[in-house]
Amino acid sequence: MDDEISLRDVYLILKRSSRMILGVTLLALVAAYGVSVLLPPTYESEALVQALVLKTSDKAAAPGVTDVFRTLPDGTAMGLGFNKQIENEGPYVAKVIGNAPVKVESRFDDKKNVLTITVRGRDAAETRQFAEELLAAFGNYVRDQAYAGASASLEGVLEQARLSYAALQARIDQLKNSLSQAVPVGTGDAAKLALESDGVPPNVARSDDPALAYMSLELAKQQTDKASLEAEINALQQLAANPDQLRRLSEQAARVNVLSPPPLPQEPVAPRPLLNAVLAAVLAFVLAVFWAFISAALADEETSAEPAPASPTAPSEAASLRR
Known part of the structure; x- marks a missing residue:
């Protein structure tokens, strides 16, 4: 063809x-x-970092204080939050970068809880400096988030402790009122043995009046719980009145672990x-x-489009035409 x-x-x-x-x-x-x-050359410096939030109970802390830090956001939530800060140029990142001619990127691995921060700039030393400052900004972000979470949790824990104290006080008042109106009733030996066999404590079952003994024992228990709850409320109120102590404790609970510090770039990436x-x-x-x-195809089309030259008429044919 x-x-x-x-x-x-x-x-x-x-x-x-x-x-x-x-x-x-x-x-x-x-x-x-x-x-x-x-x-101009472009240098790159990259750092790997993660946030760790410790929510275990501290035995040395005052009663109720450890409950304040059990609802803090975990490290994954803080890593995602700072990743959004970088993507949207949030206040923590804008404070570091400003109008500097650098480009910041990040990616967060929620399975490994690892945040990767990448900085690109025209100067190698300046690029690493910005990466180090962003690591410091991440630390500030984690500490601020931990403090904000602890502050909100403190209010809830303190309010719950006050409600429990009010309910406990009402129970104590009820027991006192019952004891003041109770009429002593003697109990026979058979009834005492029956109470003891049903699991009633021996000191209650063998008393002259088990009902009064039980209410007295319950009142003493409630008063002990009240004293413990008062100590817890006092510790929480002191913590609420001392923001510096609350921040220090929250910073101990939330920490930043630098897995790979930003290196000084030796060669430009672009x-x-x-x-x-x-x-x-x-x-x-x-x-x-x-x-x-394309040029060859166009040339062939131009060649095929030209008309063929007319062939000259033979002399014999011309003579026959004249006849």
Whole structure:
């Protein structure tokens, strides 16, 4: 078929356009390399960090204080929060970066609880400095979030303790009222043995009046619980009145673990002159070859569109026409 093209045709087209293809490729190679060399370098410094929140009870802490730190946000929530700060240029990040000519990126692995912070800039030392300052900003963010969570939790724990104290006081008042109105009733030995067999404490079951003994024992227990609850409320009130102590305790509960500090970049990550030159040369070569085939196809169409020249009439034919 006339539209088919053979390997010889391909070879001839490439041979006729070889200078053009080679020239375009070399021009793209030299231009891309020259532009890449002239562009300012870009350095990159990367750090890996994670937030750890300890919610275990501290035996040395006052009663009720450990409950304040059991509802703190975990390390994953804090890592995600600071990742959003970087993506949206939040106040913690804006305070560090400002209008500096650096680019900050981050990604958070919620399965490993690892936050990766990447900084790119024109100067190697400045790039690492910004990465270190962002690590410090992450530490401030974690401590502030822990303090805010502890403050909110403290209010709830203190309110719950006050409600429990009011309920306990009502129970004590009820027991006192019952004891004041109780009439002593003697109990026989058989009843005492029956009470003791049912699990009533021996000191209650063997008393002269087990009902009064039980209420007296229960009152003493409630009063002990009241004293413990009063100590807990006092400790919580002292903590609420001392924000510095609350912040110190919250900072002990939430910590930042730097897995990989930002290094000082030794080589720029961009531009890459050799890589850019090779890519530009390959692209230019493909385009030049494509243009060579397009030009050959257009030339063939122009040739086929030209009218064929008229053939001259033979003398014998002309003589016969005259007759």
